[in-house]
Amino acid sequence: MAILEEPIKEQLHLKNYIDGEWVESEGERKDVVNPANGKTIATVPISTEDEINEAVEAAKDAYHDWRRTPPLARVRCLFRLKELLEEHFEEVSRIQTMEHGKTIDESRGETRRGIEMVEVATGIPSLMMGYNLEDIATGIDEYLIRQPLGVFGIIAPFNFPFMVPLWFAPFAVATGNCIVLKPSSEDPISQVKILELAEEAGIPPGVWNIVHGGRTVVSGMLDHPDIKGVCFVGSTPVGRDVIYKRCGETGKRVIAMCGAKNFALVMPDANLDRTIAACMTSFYGNTGQRCLANANLVVVGEGLSEQEYDAFYKKVVDAFVAAAKKIRMGYGLDDTVHMGPIRDEKKKQNVLNYIEKGIAAGATLTLDGRQFEIVGDLPDTCFIGPTVFEDVTLDMAIARDEIFGPVANMMRARNLAEAIDMIHDVPFGNAASLFTQNGKWAREFQYNVQCGNIGINTGIAAPMAFFPFSGMKDSFFGTLHGQGREAIRFFTESKVVIQRWF
Amino acid sequence: MANGSLTAAAIISFCKELEDKSSTFYGELAERWPEGKEMFQVFSKAGEKHKTWVVRTYQETISDALEASYAFEGMNLADYVVETALAEGSGYTDALETARALEEKACAFYLEVAERSESLLATIPMAFKRVAKKRNKRKARLQSLLDVRL
Numbered sequence: 001m002a003i004l005e006e007p008i009k010e011q012l013h014l015k016n017y018i019d020g021e022w023v024e025s026e027g028e029r030k031d032v033v034n035p036a037n038g039k040t041i042a043t044v045p046i047s048t049e050d051e052i053n054e055a056v057e058a059a060k061d062a063y064h065d066w067r068r069t070p071p072l073a074r075v076r077c078l079f080r081l082k083e084l085l086e087e088h089f090e091e092v093s094r095i096q097t098m099e100h101g102k103t104i105d106e107s108r109g110e111t112r113r114g115i116e117m118v119e120v121a122t123g124i125p126s127l128m129m130g131y132n133l134e135d136i137a138t139g140i141d142e143y144l145i146r147q148p149l150g151v152f153g154i155i156a157p158f159n160f161p162f163m164v165p166l167w168f169a170p171f172a173v174a175t176g177n178c179i180v181l182k183p184s185s186e187d188p189i190s191q192v193k194i195l196e197l198a199e200e201a202g203i204p205p206g207v208w209n210i211v212h213g214g215r216t217v218v219s220g221m222l223d224h225p226d227i228k229g230v231c232f233v234g235s236t237p238v239g240r241d242v243i244y245k246r247c248g249e250t251g252k253r254v255i256a257m258c259g260a261k262n263f264a265l266v267m268p269d270a271n272l273d274r275t276i277a278a279c280m281t282s283f284y285g286n287t288g289q290r291c292l293a294n295a296n297l298v299v300v301g302e303g304l305s306e307q308e309y310d311a312f313y314k315k316v317v318d319a320f321v322a323a324a325k326k327i328r329m330g331y332g333l334d335d336t337v338h339m340g341p342i343r344d345e346k347k348k349q350n351v352l353n354y355i356e357k358g359i360a361a362g363a364t365l366t367l368d369g370r371q372f373e374i375v376g377d378l379p380d381t382c383f384i385g386p387t388v389f390e391d392v393t394l395d396m397a398i399a400r401d402e403i404f405g406p407v408a409n410m411m412r413a414r415n416l417a418e419a420i421d422m423i424h425d426v427p428f429g430n431a432a433s434l435f436t437q438n439g440k441w442a443r444e445f446q447y448n449v450q451c452g453n454i455g456i457n458t459g460i461a462a463p464m465a466f467f468p469f470s471g472m473k474d475s476f477f478g479t480l481h482g483q484g485r486e487a488i489r490f491f492t493e494s495k496v497v498i499q500r501w502f
Numbered sequence: 503m504a505n506g507s508l509t510a511a512a513i514i515s516f517c518k519e520l521e522d523k524s525s526t527f528y529g530e531l532a533e534r535w536p537e538g539k540e541m542f543q544v545f546s547k548a549g550e551k552h553k554t555w556v557v558r559t560y561q562e563t564i565s566d567a568l569e570a571s572y573a574f575e576g577m578n579l580a581d582y583v584v585e586t587a588l589a590e591g592s593g594y595t596d597a598l599e600t601a602r603a604l605e606e607k608a609c610a611f612y613l614e615v616a617e618r619s620e621s622l623l624a625t626i627p628m629a630f631k632r633v634a635k636k637r638n639k640r641k642a643r644l645q646s647l648l649d650v651r652l
Contacts, residue, residue: 089561103511105509105510105564105570105571108511108561108564109566109568110566112561112562112563113565113566277569277622281569285566286566290566323507323572326575328507335511335515336508336509336511336512337509462566
């Protein structure tokens with residue numbers, strides 16, 4: 001099978017997009033490397049404090065007119081953007097594969113999810129409506145009006161370079177706010193492409209700005225008095241100790257979506273074929289670099305004798321390992337490949353370190369991802385194969401920490417209650433899945449588990465654009481979540497009007 | 503051609519190749535045999551439509567939460583490579599025979615991918631079934647023409 005054509009032919013020189021212009025940064029430049037073949041496909045600036053301030057000023061200036069633009073006119077820009085994204089569907093998908101490493105199926109899936117955010121945001125004229133009640137007292141009426149707030153900052157992670165900023169940006173813009181977005185400097189090209197299309201779609205200058213960079217840009221957003229709120233997706237230490245804390249200190253709204261360590265529970269009555277297919281997608285999709293990826297698989301022996309439970313555990317693990325062994329690794333633009341590389345060498349080393357930690361802690365390495373084959377003539381720099389550990393206990397780092405790589409831990413619990421306790425023993429609460437045919441167990445699971453996103457016979461509990469992307473405990477800091485109606489509330493102030501005429 | 507667990511992307515690529523090959527084949531038949539020109543032209547043009555149905559449905563449905571890479575385990579695409587070459591001196595009946603065989607294989611392909619992806623890939627199996635139904639009708643039409651001639 002041939003490799004799909006690469007949309008990036010020559011090395012790109014990326015610029016910031018401020019006030020409707022592509023502007024050169026004075027900051028130093030960093031290479032953007034395709035992790036599959038090691039080629040530098042772009043250079044990106046690490047912007048300065050002056051540049052982030054300039055972008056916020058531009059957004060603030062644009063806000064005056066943008067909030068007065070009728071919602072219907074605002075969403076017409078988004079309708080055009082949606083159409084342009086559809087036209088460029090394949091191109092933007094292949095760009096994601098080139099800059100991140102994920103497979104083309106995964107990139108196309110990400111593109112679709114991103115477009116769906118734009119589609120939902122086009123419903124703002126209805127979704128943003130307030131409510132009212134006549135005669136709260138005789139002759140007095142009360143109204144609730146939703147108003148935009150001003151300028152928002154968006155700080156994006158590397159693992160979904162196209163989709164994650166769209167959890168926020170279309171909702172912010174549709175509700176009448178202006179934004180300054182910092183893409184991940186590791187894979188910023190997708191956001192540049194979106195902005196090129198947004199410009200073509202008629203989004204006015206200053207409404208949607210991009211400033212590339214790192215800590216300076218983030219600090220600039222957090223400290224700037226004209227930034228009313230920040231949306232962040234990334235690690236828990238940064239989200240909790242920097243973003244959430246600083247936003248609290250400066251009085252900004254915040255959505256901080258952070259790390260995860262998700263569990264999948266397999267009950268004795270689960271449809272095993274379907275469960276294993278779902279688990280492969282969940283544990284190894286996006287090469288494990290996903291906050292909704294499951295990482296700990298708990299085989300639950302509810303209602304089974306010891307002998308039956310041992311046999312069931314073996315059956316599940318054997319099927320899981322057999323399926324994992326069939327995963328083809330290679331360049332994501334080869335459409336026969338199931339799994340791409342890790343985003344970069346440093347992240348791969350982090351995964352390797354965890355494999356060492358698992359072995360040292362006494363876990364059994366049933367499938368060693370350090371031994372692997374790659375489809376095609378590619379450097380092995382960023383690749384690592386599917387890994388399976390058994391005999392994993394909750395006190396081990398591999399069971400508790402977010403590894404962000406293709407490492408699956410097989411664990412055991414005698415019953416559902418014990419398995420739920422295991423979920424609660426880790427500090428995160430992003431997602432959890434249950435595989436069963438039993439409605440009572442399913443209800444007990446969804447009722448009791450302290451995680452924001454629950455999957456019943458679903459390996460990846462990814463909320464659609466019209467639902468909030470939830471999260472609990474150390475996986476989320478803030479009150480309102482991204483996507484759907486909660487995003488609309490986040491990006492608007494509720495103003496109450498009480499009216500009487502004499 | 504990779505066997506084992508085929509990705510959804512690989513299946514979609516195969517669909518595109520199948521429809522392209524089929525369109526080219528019918529286009530050539532339309533030029534060579536005036537008696538079947540109208541029908542062959544219709545068949546040739548339908549390839550683009552079939553591709554659009556399948557690709558659009560795939561692009562509108564695919565998501566990272568679907569088991570896109572694990573629906574087609576064990577399927578062998580080599581079983582569905584269609585033969586479109588006509589031997590030197592082939593007549594109209596030979597052309598109809600080759601076309602009927604192509605339709606049979608294409609129909610079987612779409613039915614298999616529809617069955618395998620049922621409930622794993624949301625609405626994608628519906629698009630496969632839709633094309634299979636069209637292919638099946640074409641096969642029946644070609645068979646009836648052959649029945650008259652044989």
